[in-house]
Amino acid sequence: MPVKTDAIGKQWPAATYEVGAEKIREYADAIGAGNPVHRDHEAARSAGFRDLVAPPMFCVVYGARAMGPAILDPDVGINLATMLHGSQEFEWDEPVCDGDVIETAATCKEIYEKDGKGFYVFETISTNQDGARTAKGTWTNIVRGV
């Protein structure tokens, strides 16, 4: 059965994420990011950040809120039971700090079939309350046995 490609180009409404200090600390602990700028307001400010700052990979926390509806959309038609995370790319710009409000919009960029597998490529663009881009993500999910 060929993969459905109707959803290519589809964009989902932006998802909002309010960044908090304890969430940054919890995430930094889980990944082992030891720099005090992720835990201490003063350490972050004296290092030149607006406030307590998230590790770069925190973009998966606010980005996931936009990716969820895209992956679950019946128009895309991903079989979650056989889905694997194939590859991932992020580009980072403005750091994300305590108190930021991040909006992330997801777009379906590509859907194609190769070697009996379906490839689903999504892009997320995240911006903060000042309109500055914080991260761009390219998420490639692979579905076996399409």
Next chain:
Amino acid sequence: MSLEDLKVGDSIPELKVTPDKYLPYRYAGASGDFNPIHIDPEFARQVGLPGNILHGLWMMAQVARGSAQLADGDPRALKRLSVQFRGMGFPEQELVVSGTVKEAADGRVVIDTVAAQGDNQVIRNAQAELAAP
């Protein structure tokens, strides 16, 4: 070692980390990814896995950390990171992130990286781009 001193072909210091048995639960809570293949060994076995597997994005975060340690963990240094997930990672096994400098010019450095548990390369063809903050 700092970014400015790196030359093409240099190896970066290895990052070694052993996720404990309960790390996937903490990462699930921190990230919001509660997919049962990461936190429920019984469910994981039912779908044909040897046991619950590490979150790919936690492993990617270790590649990010291994790269950013070249800039003392400054979160402004990492400009771009791309990875391919090519194997399953498991709790209670040491993960080693290693890398080689591919490009170094004008304060920007590109590093080819790999993350492995023993011979099992869980992340391959990873590339990190760093710039002095």
